[in-house]
Amino acid sequence: MPSNSYINFLYLQKDVTDLTDVHFRISGGKPGKKSLGFLTRSAVIMLCAAWERFNEDLLLEAIDVINRGIKSPNKLPIEVQKTISKKVTGHRHELKTIEMAGDGWKRLWRGFAEEETERFNTPKQAQLKELFLRYLGVSDFTAFWIPRHVGKIDKFVEIRGEIAHKGSQAQYVHLRQLQAYIEILRSNAIEIDRNMSLFLTNLIGLYESPWLELYPRTLEGYKNEPRRFVSSGRK
Secondary structure, X not given: OOOHHHHHHHHHHHHHHHHHHHHHHHHOOOOOOHHHHHHHHHHHHHHHHHHXXXXXXXXXXXXXXXXXXXXXXXXOXXXXXXXXXXXXXXXXXXXXXXXXXXXXXXXXXXXXXXXXXXXXXXXXXXXXHHHHHHHHOOOOHHHHOOHHHHHXXXXXXXXXXXXXXXXXXXXOOOHHHHHHHHHHHHHHHHHHXXXXXXXXXXXXXXXXXXXXOOOOOOHHHHHHOHHHHOOOOOO
């Protein structure tokens, strides 16, 4: 099956598409229904949350894959080694370095990354690039994205921020605009998931991909054909 992060993204995305379906039924598919703006604004908030959660989950899932595949922190990308070292030496508890013994570094690395994702709240390119550089050693995380969509995703996150701060006074989001963003984020989640699989395979030297690079585009597609998403090997 694809990464657990992508499957969870489909579950979160379902709530967004349900809202668009409600909007369509009420409006009859006709444009200009600004009285239904609360539906598209709510969908934007939920869609952005799904995008943010996907990236956070993928970071942690990738760390878990690496932890299962290597035995020494010396095998980690240098940027990750620097992050762990800085976090440990700068920790308020003097004995934190002792926890590095044995496989302790794996728990520390995972724990530091989890703490970082809990504080993370702006899933734009600059912030995500920094996160994935420090905790996975990915030199340019946006290289995993569809190039023409990078600026559009940043714009979408800005729209989410405006809605969060201004509510009904924020710019009106048309249904077609929302549907376009759904497709953009879904397509980029797939592209990122595929590229992360390749990154992990090359980093650890895996014989098989950590997950099957076969992607349903909807939750219904995943549920209706579960047998297609069982294998974890690369064809």
